[in-house]
Structures are given as structure tokens and as C-alpha cells.
Amino acid sequence: MSGYALGFDLSTQSLSVIVMDSDCEVVLEYSLNFDRDLPHYQTKGGAHAGENGRFTSPALMFVEALEKVFEHLKERIPLDQVRCISGSAQQHGSMYWRRGAVELLRHLNPEVGIAQQLQTAFSRQECPIWMDASTRKQCNYLETILGGPEIVAEKTGSRIYPRYTAAQIRKIYEEEPQIYQDTEHISLISSGMASLLLGEYAAEDVADAAGTGFFELQSDPPKWWDLAVEHTAPLLKDKLVSEPVYSYCPLGKIHTYFAERFGLDRKHCFIFPWSGDNPNSAAGLLLQAERDLAVSLGTSDTAFAITKQIKPRIEAHVYRSPMKPLEFIPLVCYSNGSLTREAIKDMDSMEPRTWESFTNSLLQTPPGNNGILGFYYRVPEILPSAKPCTPTFFNMDMKLVENIDYNTKVRAIVESRCLAIKIHMDRFQVKYDRVWATGGASENEEILQILADVLQAPVHRVLYYNSASLGAAYRAWHGKAYADNPSNLEDFHDFIRSKQQLSPSNISKNRKLVWQPNPEASRVYLKMFPIYEDLEKSFETH
Ligand SMILES: Nc1ncnc2c1ncn2[C@@H]1O[C@H](COP(=O)(O)OP(=O)(O)O)[C@@H](O)[C@H]1O
Numbered sequence: 001m002s003g004y005a006l007g008f009d010l011s012t013q014s015l016s017v018i019v020m021d022s023d024c025e026v027v028l029e030y031s032l033n034f035d036r037d038l039p040h041y042q043t044k045g046g047a048h049a050g051e052n053g054r055f056t057s058p059a060l061m062f063v064e065a066l067e068k069v070f071e072h073l074k075e076r077i078p079l080d081q082v083r084c085i086s087g088s089a090q091q092h093g094s095m096y097w098r099r100g101a102v103e104l105l106r107h108l109n110p111e112v113g114i115a116q117q118l119q120t121a122f123s124r125q126e127c128p129i130w131m132d133a134s135t136r137k138q139c140n141y142l143e144t145i146l147g148g149p150e151i152v153a154e155k156t157g158s159r160i161y162p163r164y165t166a167a168q169i170r171k172i173y174e175e176e177p178q179i180y181q182d183t184e185h186i187s188l189i190s191s192g193m194a195s196l197l198l199g200e201y202a203a204e205d206v207a208d209a210a211g212t213g214f215f216e217l218q219s220d221p222p223k224w225w226d227l228a229v230e231h232t233a234p235l236l237k238d239k240l241v242s243e244p245v246y247s248y249c250p251l252g253k254i255h256t257y258f259a260e261r262f263g264l265d266r267k268h269c270f271i272f273p274w275s276g277d278n279p280n281s282a283a284g285l286l287l288q289a290e291r292d293l294a295v296s297l298g299t300s301d302t303a304f305a306i307t308k309q310i311k312p313r314i315e316a317h318v319y320r321s322p323m324k325p326l327e328f329i330p331l332v333c334y335s336n337g338s339l340t341r342e343a344i345k346d347m348d349s350m351e352p353r354t355w356e357s358f359t360n361s362l363l364q365t366p367p368g369n370n371g372i373l374g375f376y377y378r379v380p381e382i383l384p385s386a387k388p389c390t391p392t393f394f395n396m397d398m399k400l401v402e403n404i405d406y407n408t409k410v411r412a413i414v415e416s417r418c419l420a421i422k423i424h425m426d427r428f429q430v431k432y433d434r435v436w437a438t439g440g441a442s443e444n445e446e447i448l449q450i451l452a453d454v455l456q457a458p459v460h461r462v463l464y465y466n467s468a469s470l471g472a473a474y475r476a477w478h479g480k481a482y483a484d485n486p487s488n489l490e491d492f493h494d495f496i497r498s499k500q501q502l503s504p505s506n507i508s509k510n511r512k513l514v515w516q517p518n519p520e521a522s523r524v525y526l527k528m529f530p531i532y533e534d535l536e537k538s539f540e541t542h
């Protein structure tokens, strides 16, 4: 195989892409930041915050971002050499296509910008996104009618959380019936982006389908849970692509719009299903079952692993792996990730502080933080299910403490998140002896040291911190090999490793750094786990 793969990542704050050659070597990276590069959508951190925990992002912003990225790539690489494209998207969010939109999509004119032509394509301009916490009523309704949270978790991998697509769709059906009525198709953000590239409504892949609340987690072949689809909203089945597909299945060839406008090769460029950013990160990090834990420190903080068998729980989530058909991803997710750390960094200051000053605070405080733990939920938290609160600090006697210094506050917030990850992930009983850090805050080496000490395992960081784009590009090549020879589905890990061994710059690609746990620091944290756990319960509101 020769040519290039494109791996996209549409996260909360940005649309990133990597260009990967056929030896799985990254040759170009580019990232477009929504707030900075598309200011006319007036987002903050990529989103619009509404009343009562509502969080949305404009559908047209995603569309325009895709076009802008292609404009950038066109000047830098021979796009006619691109053989396969896949992508990642923030999970759970949904796009609402107006009646007749597919005709607009099919007949895009390459002389005119795509966002301009899709102005009227969406029945709802704003996509509910994963940060949304406004659907508690719909979660309760769906869980009750489907037999209770345990049954829903057993069937789908998770109870219905407010950000889950099922609750979001139900809210629109209940509160905006005309919009629901005017909608011909509902995509996840991942499959919506794939639809733009394809010129047809694209199927969801199994991994991202598992974040809807109406997908049968263990189904093979993959299928929606019809009962949940029926209860979510009337006629919903008609508004979905028939059933989700395995992540390696080719969806079709690139839309003539992109071929004619940007010079992609219509005949030879395959589109593969987009997936969720966390499942694609698992692929980008080549996570091994029962061996690795990944911690992603992006807008959300997540921790996840790969397992061959799974027992879903009503706390946290289980998704499907996009690498191997019948493997699973147990995952915990915190909505107060990087943006909350940024707020702590800039606390009590007229001007934003640098990350160096945040890091200095970590360096000037000891592991265990002299027993001070911290909770700060700027936006509604997922785990625990907690309402927003101001920064709140406790000592080891579980007493509220006030008037503590800035450095101690910084360490308290970082350490408490690491403690939460260890406690919540251990409840899944997944085995791991090494940790892979990814996402924007994995730049911060002091955070990685704390993670290693709390998790009591070495923390590795790979060269490309955007592992979701990397995983999308790996998956595109893996899918392309399958499309070329459908009688032979190669093992994902073996396929990527065999390609990397061919690469002359193999050594630089695998360059990585490791933070080893310090046993003394780890011992300090052991005492803090039960105290953190009890304090956390006091924030739980549901
Ligand atoms: N040195 C650093 N220390 C801690 N956090 C950082 C550092 N550099 C960047 N970040 C955080 O990384 C975040 C972006 O992470 P990223 O993974 O790109 O987010 P997402 O993929 O969710 O859009 C920024 O919001 C910023 O808070």
C-alpha cells in the first residue's frame, strides 16, 4: 500500500488532523481551535452554555471546521494521494438533519463553500454535546420504562447518563416536538462528520454507538436495542441508519464535492466509520487487553482500558473496542477536566497565569499535600453526579478548611482527580501494570508524576499526544487493508506493528518518556483513598 491516511479528531475545543503515510509515520499535524479560528460562532471552550446545565455546539461550526482543515491540507500535501480517511469525535453528541437535507448533502456544488450550502440542512442549529447535564428527567423516564438502571447497564454497558444520546433525543422530542418532526435523520457527531465526507448518511461504528443508551453492547452482528429506540422517541428507528457497523467496514468513497474542490481521488479514497475520541485513543495507544490503562486529560478527564469480558456497573461506562470486534472499553469520565484546572490556574488573578506557574505550585507542595483534598465542579460533574460548586477543600479529618494558599489549592485539585481515577477504575477490577497518558494536560510532567504515584504504576507518554487522531489514522489503514482483501481481517495490533517495523524512522516514532512511581509517595496516597471516597459521596446529588 502507498499514499496517505487522514485521521481527524473533532474534540470539544478543536478539530485536529494528522496525515499518516503507509508506514504509519505521521508526516503532518494541524489543529484548528474553535474559539480562536472560528470566532463568529462565539463559543467558549468550543461550546455554548445555556440554562440548567445545557451545553451545545453549532453544527455549522463543525462543517466549516472540516472545510478549513481541507483548505490547510490542500496547500501542504498531494491530496490525490490520500487513500483512506477516518476520524474521532467527542462522544454522545447528536446532529439533527432537516427533512430534505440528504439531497443538499448529495448535490453539493464544489464551487461554493460547504457551510454556506448546508445553512438550512439542520433542523436544530445547536448540537447537544457530552457536557450537557440538562436531561435528568428524561434519564429517569427511560431507565424506569426500560426496567431500571441495572437492566439498562447490563444491556447497553451503562445506565442512561444525562449526556447520553437517548436522553438528548427524548428531550428534543418532548420539548421541541416541531424540531423532532422536521428531522429526517439523527447522527452522532462522529457519524455526522463521516456523512459530510461521504455525501450520504453514514453508519455509527460499534464503539461510539455504545455511548447512545440504545445500542446492545454485546450484539454480534451489531444492533440497536429496539425497545430502547422505541421508548426514546416515536419513529426514531426511521431517523437512524439501519444498524451500527464494525469500525473497519468501508462506508464508501469520498464525496465528489471534496474530490473536485480539494483534489482528492474519488475512485481511490475510502471513508471509514468515525468513532468516539476515547475508543480511538485506545487504538492510537495500541492498548492491550488486561495490561494497559489509558488516562486522557483533555477537556474531559477519562480513564479506560480494554477487556475481553465485561460486567457493566451502574457507575461509569462500558463501550465497544474499535480494534477487535468483541472486546470492550470500561471507562470513567469527569466533565471537570482541563477547563477546571485552567480556572484553578487563573484563580484570584487579574491576568491568566502560565502553566509554568501551575507546575511550580505542584513542585512546591509535597505528595499528599499535607492532607488537603479539593473539590471544584465548575460545570455539573458526571462522577460523582454533582452540582457545580466553588473550590472546596478538606483536611484528613474531613473538616472544611479555608484560607489555604494557592499552591496547596492547585495540588489538591490535581491529586484529588488522580485519587478519583484510581478508586473508580479499580471498581471495574481491570488489571494493568502500565499507564498511557494522553490529551492536552499530559504535556504537564508534574501531573504525570502524581498520576504514577497515585496509580502505583509507570506512566508513559507517547510522542503524539493526540492519540485520538492517531487511532483514527491507524484504523483507516487497517480498514483499507480489509477493503482491499475482505477475506482477511488482520489483527489490529499485528497490522500496525508490522507497518511500523517497515518505517525507517521507527525509532523516533516510538520515542516515549516514562514516569516511575515513587513508593514513598504511593504510601502517602494509600491513606487518602478512603477519606477521598467518603468526601466524594457528600457531593453526590443523585
Ligand atoms: N502544560 C499544561 N498543563 C496542564 N494542562 C494543559 C497544559 N497544556 C495544555 N493543557 C490543557 O489541555 C487542554 C486541551 O487539551 P485537549 O486534549 O486538546 O482537549 P480536547 O481534545 O478535549 O479539545 C487545554 O484546555 C489546557 O487546559
Ligand SMILES: O=C(CO)[C@@H](O)[C@H](O)COP(=O)(O)O
Pocket: 011, 012, 013, 089, 090, 091, 092, 130, 163, 211, 276, 277, 278, 298, 299, 300, 301, 302, 333
Ligand atoms: O463524554 C465523554 C466520554 O464518555 C467525553 O470524554 C467526550 O468524548 C469528550 O471528549 P474530549 O473533548 O474531552 O476529548
